[in-house]
Amino acid sequence: MIRVQGISKEYRSGRGQIQALTDVSFTIEKNNTVAVFGKSGSGKTTLLYCLGGLERPERGKITCFGVEIHSLSEKALCLFQRRNIGFVFQHGNLLSYLTVYENIAFSLALNNFDGKTIAKRVHELLEKVGLAETGPALPHELSGGEVQRVSVARAIAHSPQMLLADEPTASLDTDTGRDLVQLMFNMGREHGCTMIIATHDQEIINLADAFLPLRDGKIEKEDG
């Protein structure tokens, strides 16, 4: 279960103090899929980053699967992240110097998987995302849809408890986006991931078990 209690996050920028999240609270049951939606600047990405340990909220508590991640030390937070969280970013964010194979293997190697397991797992995942032949390719040689599919495979490779996706279909055309959503949902559910997806995509919102509408850093209406 993921429990968020009254988290707030603010930024200092050239335009002054920006309140990205204000007193956000919600609970997500294990294995559920939640769509976080809202306009640009509503705080979707900040919320995802807080849940994924990339940001620390100024106030409030985040408990993920029994661990209060807001109070973990930097190192412990990193270790928690690498074991329990998988990220799918808007533009894939693959490591550009690593091949497709190496990108997926990276998260497995970080989690201390042995070489044979890594090879087997990467090949399985590449088969599943329909990119079995692209293992040796570098990210710049892939299309946007392929990059996102590799990104999903990478995020799910180490079987994390939580899959966070930040507008994964935003840079894709409708058909490719639909395929990716199906793939992500199938794989996420297959691996028993709790999925939290920041999106504008109505299809994702419809497929989700619950949705979380954000506006100006606040939840408009709580659900789930």
Add this chain to the structure above:
Amino acid sequence: MTFKHLKFWIRTAFVFLFRSGRSTVTLSLMVVMAVAVLIFLSALAVGINDAMIRNSVGLYSGHISGFSLPQSLDTQRLKIHGVVSVLKRISIPGILSNGNNIETITIVGVDPAAELKTTAIWKKTVSGKFLKNADRTVFLSHQLADKLGVQPGNTVRFALGLNKNQIQFIVSGIYKTGIDYLDRGIAFCPFEVLPVKKDTWEAAIFIQEGFEPESIIAEYRTLISEPAGFHSWKEMMPDLLQLIDLNYISMGVVTVLVFGVVSLGIACAFVIFILKNLREYGIMKAMGATPQEIGRLIVIEVILMNLAASSIGVLIGVLLVFITNYSGIDLTYFTSHNRYFVVSGVVFPRLTFFSLCLPPILALFFSLVSAIWPAAIVTRRKAADILRSF
């Protein structure tokens, strides 16, 4: 950290460097050039020092001077491991005259053939020729010849003191070394025509390169008892020793300064190199890589790049030394009036452990130091901030 983990980060660093192609090559070139140039300069400094020693000891004195050696002691007994040759000499003080011109001198009995083979004093002949065995001839310094007013072929008279028996010699040649103590009151003659016998003799001992005179002397002391004694060239020429030390110190300072300046360039290039890859480090952080692991990755990148660049730099440096060592570098134009280059101004750059190892070690040290700043930037920045900035 396990070995498996370290292997993983080394592999990642290698892949990053290898696939960064041009950036890695540009960065490496600075290290390659700095290492190669400094290896060559260090070898040249060693070569200059060698030349000064070779010139100074090769002219006359040898690396070790033996004195008060008993006549019962054979030169062969002094030819221990590391000794190339032992020249026997017998010095006798006396008076040399030409008519009314009288000078107090030391006449040194030598083996002309051995001297020709080992020393270079004969090369300093300005008129006439060097000695021949058994000839009743003397080889005079130019100052002595001037004061006596003699030329090769003239006759001079030697006596052990005033009102003593005089022995006649013919001047075979006149030399000029530029070294004060040799150019003043010394005359050489073959052993066979020395006017008196002496109980003791002196030795000029020449040793192999790489052997220290002190260790040879220590061995002699176990073989030969007092009053026989030995002095190394370092004791006889403290000024040369100081000059060599000074040379090494200035070379060390130059090396450090060059790398200090190069490290600034490397630091700037590293900042660009690492910040260019900032997004990659941010993604790794988002995947759960700890700041320590990112720092380690950067350090491994620096070490790998340096190992590769330094290896190439060392190869180029060694090749440069090898090529110049083959024929030597003729610095006669710059050394012709220098007493430490009296025999030859040709310098043979020589590699030593120090000259070979210091530049790559310094390159690594300065590169690591210069990577601290960009590494600190990367490890301190939050993954979220990095990802938002792209």
